[in-house]
Amino acid sequence: MIGWFQSVLGEGPGWFVGNLFFILAISLIVMFLMAMSTWVDRKVWAVMQLRKGPNVVGPFGLLQPFADGIKLFMKETILPSNANRGVFLIAPMITFILALAAWAVIPFGDGVVLADIDVGLLYLFAVSSLGVYGIIMSGWASNSKYPFLGGLRSAAQMVSYEVSIGLIIVCVVLYASSFNLSAIVLSQQGNILGLFNGHIFNPLLVPIAVMFFISALAETNRPPFDLPEAEAELVAGYQVEYSSMSFALFFLGEYMNIILMCALFALLFLGGWLPPVEWAPLYLFPGFLWFFLKVVLMFFVFAWVKAAVPRYRYDQLMRLGWKVFLPISLLWVVLISGWLVFTGHFSGGAS
Amino acid sequence: MVQALVFWLLASVVVASAVMVIVARNPVHSVLWLILAFFNAAGLMISMGAEFLGMILVIVYVGAVAVLFLFVVMMLDIDFEKLRGGFVRNLPLALLVGLVIAAELVLVATAWQMGPLAPAALAAPVAAAPSLTNTQAIGTILYTDYLYAFQAAGLILLVAMIGAIVLTHRTRAGVKRQSVRAQQDRTPESAVSLARPPVGAGVDTEEGVR
Numbered sequence: 001m002i003g004w005f006q007s008v009l010g011e012g013p014g015w016f017v018g019n020l021f022f023i024l025a026i027s028l029i030v031m032f033l034m035a036m037s038t039w040v041d042r043k044v045w046a047v048m049q050l051r052k053g054p055n056v057v058g059p060f061g062l063l064q065p066f067a068d069g070i071k072l073f074m075k076e077t078i079l080p081s082n083a084n085r086g087v088f089l090i091a092p093m094i095t096f097i098l099a100l101a102a103w104a105v106i107p108f109g110d111g112v113v114l115a116d117i118d119v120g121l122l123y124l125f126a127v128s129s130l131g132v133y134g135i136i137m138s139g140w141a142s143n144s145k146y147p148f149l150g151g152l153r154s155a156a157q158m159v160s161y162e163v164s165i166g167l168i169i170v171c172v173v174l175y176a177s178s179f180n181l182s183a184i185v186l187s188q189q190g191n192i193l194g195l196f197n198g199h200i201f202n203p204l205l206v207p208i209a210v211m212f213f214i215s216a217l218a219e220t221n222r223p224p225f226d227l228p229e230a231e232a233e234l235v236a237g238y239q240v241e242y243s244s245m246s247f248a249l250f251f252l253g254e255y256m257n258i259i260l261m262c263a264l265f266a267l268l269f270l271g272g273w274l275p276p277v278e279w280a281p282l283y284l285f286p287g288f289l290w291f292f293l294k295v296v297l298m299f300f301v302f303a304w305v306k307a308a309v310p311r312y313r314y315d316q317l318m319r320l321g322w323k324v325f326l327p328i329s330l331l332w333v334v335l336i337s338g339w340l341v342f343t344g345h346f347s348g349g350a351s
Numbered sequence: 352m353v354q355a356l357v358f359w360l361l362a363s364v365v366v367a368s369a370v371m372v373i374v375a376r377n378p379v380h381s382v383l384w385l386i387l388a389f390f391n392a393a394g395l396m397i398s399m400g401a402e403f404l405g406m407i408l409v410i411v412y413v414g415a416v417a418v419l420f421l422f423v424v425m426m427l428d429i430d431f432e433k434l435r436g437g438f439v440r441n442l443p444l445a446l447l448v449g450l451v452i453a454a455e456l457v458l459v460a461t462a463w464q465m466g467p468l469a470p471a472a473l474a475a476p477v478a479a480a481p482s483l484t485n486t487q488a489i490g491t492i493l494y495t496d497y498l499y500a501f502q503a504a505g506l507i508l509l510v511a512m513i514g515a516i517v518l519t520h521r522t523r524a525g526v527k528r529q530s531v532r533a534q535q536d537r538t539p540e541s542a543v544s545l546a547r548p549p550v551g552a553g554v555d556t557e558e559g560v561r
C-alpha cells in the first residue's frame with residue numbers, strides 16, 4: 001500500500017504520506033473499536049446479570065458510547081488547586097498515547113502491518129511496561145490520598161505481572177525463533193500434525209496461554225485484579241481527581257490496552273490472521289476477519305471474567321504473581337527449551 | 352539527513368533532560384526527567400541500529416528500575432526548604448568533585464583515543480554479520496564466546512540479590528500470616544457448628560454452647 005503512495009507522490013513524500021495515512025487509519029479504527037467495545041462490555045455484563053444493558057440511544061443502544069463521549073466532552077475540566085499541574089495534565093496523555101502507539105506493530109493480516117520490525121514483540125512489551133507511568137504520575141500529581149494509594153498499588157501490580165509476562169513471551173519466542181510478530185504468527189501454521197493453526201492447540205503451551213491471559217487481566221487492571229481503582233476502598237483510585245476529557249483519556253487508554261492484550265493473545269496463541277484449522281477453503285476468508293473474530297472472542301472472555309469473578313485481595317494478588325506465576329513460568333521456559341532442543345527444533349531453524 | 356536530524360533531536364533532549372534532573376527542585380520531577388533521558392537514550396540506540404539494546408533499555412530501566420525509583424522518591428518525606436538550604440555551603444565541595452570527574456573523563460577519552468591500543472579497539476571486535484538480526488547476533492556472541500563471563504555475571508547478581516533479601520529480611524514476633532492451604536482446606540464441617548442455646552443463655556465461640 002505504501003508502494004502505491006510512493007508511485008503517485010514520489011519516493012520520500014509518498015512514504016511520508018502513506019505512513020501518515022496508515023497511522024490515521026489504524027488510530028481511527030482502533031478508537032472506533034474501543035468505543036464499540038464499551039458497548040459490548042456493558043451488554044455482556046447485562047446479559048450475565050439478567051439485565052438489558054444500554055438499549056435507549058440508537059438501535060440496541062449502539063450509539064450509547066458516542067452519547068457518553070459527548071457527555072464527557074461537554075463537562076468542565078477541573079484542575080485541583082493543590083495538584084502538580086504539569087504532571088497532572090501529562091499523565092492521561094501518556095496513558096492514551098502509549099495505548100495508541102502499541103498498535104504500530106500489530107499485524108492485522110499477512111503483511112498488513114504499519115511497522116514490521118524485528119523486535120516487534122519487545123516493542124509491545126516495552127510500551128505496555130511504560131503504561132504504568134500514566135497511572136503512577138496521575139496518582140502522585142493529584143496530591144490526594146486515594147489516587148496516591150491507587151497509583152502505588154497499580155505500579156507494584158504491573159511491575160510484578162510484567163515479570164511473568166516476560167517469561168511467558170520467551171516461551172512463545174522460543175517456538176518462533178523470532179521477535180517479529182508476523183514470524184510468530186507464521187510459526188504457528190500447521191501446529192499439530194499440520195492440522196491446526198495456533199499455539200493454543202499445542203498441549204505444552206496451553207498452561208502458558210492461561211497464565212498469559214490471567215497476567216493480561218492484571219496488567220490491564222481488569223477485574224478480578226482492579227485493585228488500583230477498587231471502588232469499595234479507594235473510590236476510583238488514580239482517577240478520582242480527573243474529570244471531563246482527562247478522565248476520558250484514561251478510560252479510552254484503558255479499553256485500548258484491553259483490546260491490545262486481546263490482540264496480543266490472538267497473535268501469540270490463537271494464530272493471528274490464520275484460520276484456526278489448516279483447511280484450504282478457510283483461507284478464502286480475508287485474514288483480518290479471522291484476526292477480528294479472535295480479538296472479539298478474547299474480549300468476550302475479558303467481559304465474562306469481569307461479570308463472573310469477585311475482586312482479589314491485594315496480598316492474594318501479590319502471592320499469585322510472585323509465588324505461583326513466576327516459578328511456573330520459569331519452569332516452563334526450561335521445560336520448553338529442553339523439549340525444543342530434544343526434538344531438534346533449532347537444527348533446521350533460523351540460526 | 353533525516354538520521355542526523357533524529358540524532359540531534361534525541362541527543363539534545365537527552366542532554367537537556369539530564370540537566371533538568373539536577374536542576375529540578377522537586378525530586379519526583381528529577382526522576383521523571385531521568386526517565387525521559389533513559390527513553391531518549393533508547394531512541395538513540397535504535398537510530399544507530401541497536402534495536403534490541405534500545406528495547407531492553409526501555410523494558411528494564413524505564414519499565415522496572417525507574418518505576419521503583421519513582422516509588423521510593425514519591426514516598427519519601429522530604430523537606431524542600433531544608434534541601435535547598437545547604438546549596439551555597441556545599442557548592443565548593445560539589446564543584447571540586449565535579450571538576451575531578453570531568454577531568455578524569457577528558458583524560459580517559461583522550462588517552463584512549465591517542466594511545467597505541469586505539470586502532471585495534473576502535474575496529475569492531477566481531478565482524479558484522481548482515482544476515483543475522485540484532486538479537487541473534489548478540490545471542491550468538493554472548494552464549495558462545497563469552498558464556499563463562501556471562502554466567503559469572505549472573506551468579507554475582509544472584510548473590511547480590513540473595514544478600515539484599517537476607518540483609519533486609521527480619522522476622523517479627525506476633526505477625527499473623529495467612530496460609531492459603533489452611534484457608535482452602537476449611538470445610539463447613541470444621542468451621543461451622545449449629546447451636547441452639549436456651550433462652551437467655553449466650554453462645555461462647557470458644558467453648559461452643561454453654
